[in-house]
Amino acid sequence: xxxxxxxxxxxxxxxxxxxxxxxxxxxxxxxxxxxxxxxxxxxxxxxxxxxxxxxxxxxxxxxxxxxxxxxxxxxxxxxxxxxxxxxxxxxxxxxxxxxxxxxxxxxxxxxxxxxxxxxxxxxxxxxxxxxxxxxxxxxxxxxxxxxxxxxxxxxxxxxxxxxxxxxxxxxxxxxxxxxxxxxxxxxxxxxxxxxxxxxxxx
Amino acid sequence: xxxxxxxxxxxxxxxxxxxxxxxxxxxxxxxxxxxxxxxxxxxxxxxxxxxxxxxxxxxxxxxxxxxxxxxxxxxxxxxxxxxxxxxxxxxxxxxxxxxxxxxxxxxxxxxxxxxxxxxxxxxxxxxxxxxxxxxxxxxxxxxxxxxxxxxxxxxxxxxxxxxxx
Amino acid sequence: xxxxxxxxxxxxxxxxxxxxxxxxxxxxxxxxxxxxxxxxxxxxxxxxxxxxxxxxxxxxxxxxxxxxxxxxxxxxxxxxxxxxxxxxxxxxxxxxxxxxxxxxxxxxxxxxxxxxxxxxxxxxxxx
Numbered sequence: 062x063x064x065x066x067x068x069x070x071x072x073x074x075x076x077x078x079x080x081x082x083x084x085x086x087x088x089x090x091x092x093x094x095x096x097x098x099x100x101x102x103x104x105x106x107x108x109x110x111x112x113x114x115x116x117x118x119x120x121x122x123x124x125x126x127x128x129x130x131x132x133x134x135x136x137x138x139x140x141x142x143x144x145x146x147x148x149x150x151x152x153x154x155x156x157x158x159x160x161x162x163x164x165x166x167x168x169x170x171x172x173x174x175x176x177x178x179x180x181x182x183x184x185x186x187x188x189x190x191x192x193x194x195x196x197x198x199x200x201x202x203x204x205x206x207x208x209x210x211x212x213x214x215x216x217x218x219x220x221x222x223x224x225x226x227x228x229x230x231x232x233x234x235x236x237x238x239x240x241x242x243x244x245x246x247x248x249x250x251x252x253x254x255x256x257x258x259x260x261x262x263x
Numbered sequence: 264x265x266x267x268x269x270x271x272x273x274x275x276x277x278x279x280x281x282x283x284x285x286x287x288x289x290x291x292x293x294x295x296x297x298x299x300x301x302x303x304x305x306x307x308x309x310x311x312x313x314x315x316x317x318x319x320x321x322x323x324x325x326x327x328x329x330x331x332x333x334x335x336x337x338x339x340x341x342x343x344x345x346x347x348x349x350x351x352x353x354x355x356x357x358x359x360x361x362x363x364x365x366x367x368x369x370x371x372x373x374x375x376x377x378x379x380x381x382x383x384x385x386x387x388x389x390x391x392x393x394x395x396x397x398x399x400x401x402x403x404x405x406x407x408x409x410x411x412x413x414x415x416x417x418x419x420x421x422x423x424x425x426x427x428x
Numbered sequence: 429x430x431x432x433x434x435x436x437x438x439x440x441x442x443x444x445x446x447x448x449x450x451x452x453x454x455x456x457x458x459x460x461x462x463x464x465x466x467x468x469x470x471x472x473x474x475x476x477x478x479x480x481x482x483x484x485x486x487x488x489x490x491x492x493x494x495x496x497x498x499x500x501x502x503x504x505x506x507x508x509x510x511x512x513x514x515x516x517x518x519x520x521x522x523x524x525x526x527x528x529x530x531x532x533x534x535x536x537x538x539x540x541x542x543x544x545x546x547x548x549x550x551x552x553x554x555x
Binding site for chain 3: 076080123124125142143144145146147149150151152153154215219222226229230243
């Protein structure tokens, strides 16, 4: 009997690689669109730039059904606890991309009302600068995220997620203790963290 | 003209008037404000476009509450400014104009000017237990957050220059 | 004498194999692989109901709702069962003369109930 040549029909790989390959090529975005960056995101989804090439055709506006939170636009201090709740309700594995300068650092809005960067309240994986970033820029950002995902290890626990949930518990404790609304508690946590030299509350 | 008719019927109500490139503005004393608004409503100015305020910090009065009215029939617009002292309340126009509801809430939220007779005078843009009134001149722009200023960003890297320098 | 067996036996065998393969696929991809690969991190905040990030308006879904839903469901069941009884009758109503009248009396009874429900306002959604 002739030797069976399996070279082209069987490939061997590591579990890490396969799982990461599957995850990075099927990133379902949650477009948390609040401002102009969301318009550029729509451009990116449309046919010319076609974000669905990256497996991201399925836009799910629910945290339960998506794994990549794309924060597109300005996040105000009033919106900060809402963003934290949405991130909390996403199932792991989850990643966050801060699209645009407003999400990355507060952008041109250096005021009492604008959150100076979402990384103060949620852990961020990739920052895409621009006001708004071009669709190619956002695609580059997601490709960087894909590179990060391919380097991930399956067994390693994500410390930033744990820290985030602990900060959420701390926020709820403070709400109970001081009887304030979630908006005021998060604002105070942000100002406290800033005063102590750090920037993030998670 | 409408303003002459107001002056004729309510002498002393109008403190000042000026026009600029077709924009008519009258400054009305607080005591006769409601009478002037009723008169204007009768004249056809039946749409309240906006209520806002300015923090002037002049010695006589602190705020100036600004109303914009539109006459849909003649397409005439009129701006009414009412000087209001710090802590004094303004009568609410919610009885006459539905659009005054949220506009007055916004002014209350951002300036702290209370409106008497408003059905639900709570904060609109900021959250309910936000301390202070942000658009007052004595409220800091960054709200007490030092990371809003450019200098903090510049300190991250020794080579970076502050854009203000 | 060779034992005879049903010509459908191979089909049943194939059906059982298909069921078995299907079950195996489901178990492996639904239980075994996720058990190995999924990140298991049940957090209290993660399990809260999704309300667009806002603080919850009320505690859970065990709140009161209008009785009109129950009324509609009950009326539906009754008239649906009536319709189900009409179906076998429709096939053989021509066998006897009195079959037609028997069903008509059944329908008349239900018609009285229908007029009663209508008159009492059970069909009036607004109330």
